Amino acid sequence: MPNNTVHVKVETKDPNLGTELEDIIGSVEGFGVQRADDTRRADLLIFELGDDTEKDFQIINSLLDVDAIGEVFYTSRHSDPAVLVQAMRTGGKEFFSQPIKEQEVRKALENFRERKNKTRIKEPGNIGQIIELIGSKGGVGTTTIAVNLAVSLAEMKGAHSVALVDRNMLFGEVPFFLEIRPNYHWGEITKNISRLDSTFLMNILSKHHSGVYVLPSPASLNGHDPATPEIMEHLLGLMQRMFDFVVIDGGQSLDDTSLRMLQMSDIVLLISILSLPCLSNTKKLLKSFHNLGYPSKERIKVIINRHLKNPEISLKDSEAAIDKEIFWAIPNDYRRTLSAINQGKSLSESASKAPITKSLRELGYALTKGGENQEKKGWRFLKRS
Ligand SMILES: Nc1ncnc2c1ncn2[C@@H]1O[C@H](COP(=O)(O)OP(=O)(O)O)[C@@H](O)[C@H]1O
Ligand SMILES: [Mg+2]
Structure with missing residues (x-):
C-alpha cells in the first residue's frame, strides 16, 4: 500500500460480513484493508459488536x-438504542446497522478522509521503548522496581501508555503487587499466536487503575506452550506499536x-x-552481554537497590568493581516496600511522599526523553540517598 493509504482493519464475528466490508473498502480509492496478521497501527477499525458489548466497548476504549x-466505526446485528448511544460514547464515529448498505459505508469512508485531511489525524504513533529489568540475583527487588517504575511512567505528566509484562514464568507475582485478578495470561498468547493483534491483546491485558496494562504470567505450568523467541518477537513488536x-x-x-x-530492549536495567x-x-552478566554482542553498553544501566546511607561498599568502589557506571541507587526501605506488596498497592499509592517513591518517580523521568540531561549528570548530581 502506498504511504498515504488509509489502513483499515476489519474485525467481525461474521466472516461473510468481513469479506463484504473489505470488498467495499478495497474499492474506495486511497483506502486499503489491513490483513489480520499486520500489527501496524490501523488508521480506522471497523468492528462488529458481539453479545458481550460491555467487554467489546472496554477493549475499544483501551485501544x-x-x-x-x-x-x-461499529456495526452490530442489533440496533438497540442503548448500544448505539454507548457506541457513540466509546468513540464510534459511525454505526452501520445490518444488513450493511454499501453506499452508507462508502459515505462514511469519504467522511473519514475529509476529517483526516482537515484535522491531520495523528500519524501512526511512534515506536514505544522496551525497558527490561533483570535481577542479578533473586530477591534483589526486580519485581518491586518493575511494577513501581511502570506506575511512575503511567502517572507522569503528559501520561504515557504503559504495559507491564511479567516474564517470571512459574512464580509471576505482579498481580499480587497490583492487586489485580487477571482473567488471562501469557498462555493465551502462546496458544493463539496466529490471532494476535491489538484487539486480541487488549482483551488479554488487565488494566490497573494507575493506567498500566499488565500481561501476567500463568499461575501454574498447566501445560502451557512456552513462548518461543518468534512469539516473543511478534508480541513485543506489537506492544511497541501500541504503548x-x-x-x-x-x-x-x-x-x-x-x-x-534482551536483543529487542531499548534499555536493560540490571x-x-x-x-x-x-x-x-x-560483573559476570555484563561480561556475558559483552560476549553475546548485545545489549550494547549504552543500553545497559546498572541500578543499585536497597541502598543504605553509609554503605560498607560505596557506589564508587562498586563502579570500580563492575567496571561500569552505576546509573541509579534506590534507597533501602523494607517496611514500605513490604507493606505496599502486602496491600497490593503501588508505592505511589501507599507511600506517595517517601524517599523510595520519589527515587522511583525520578528514575522514570531519567529514563524518558526529558530526563536525558539528568542522565548525563549521573548519580552524584541526583543526590540519591
Ligand atoms: N528498596 C528496597 N528496600 C528494602 N526492601 C526492598 C526494596 N525493594 C524490594 N525490597 C524487598 O525485597 C523483597 C523482594 O522483592 P522482589 O521485588 O519480590 O524481588 P525479586 O523480584 O528480585 O525477587 C520484598 O520483600 C521487598 O519488600
Ligand atoms: Mg520477582
Missing part, C-alpha cells in the same frame, strides 16, 4: 486510549526467548544490591 487505532513504554519484569531467566527480549556476591554476578 483508543493508548492510540493503537485512529478511529472506530509508549513496555516494561518487562524479566526476573533471572536467560533462555533463548529471554535473549530475544538490578543489583551492594553485596559482594551480587556485584560479582553483575
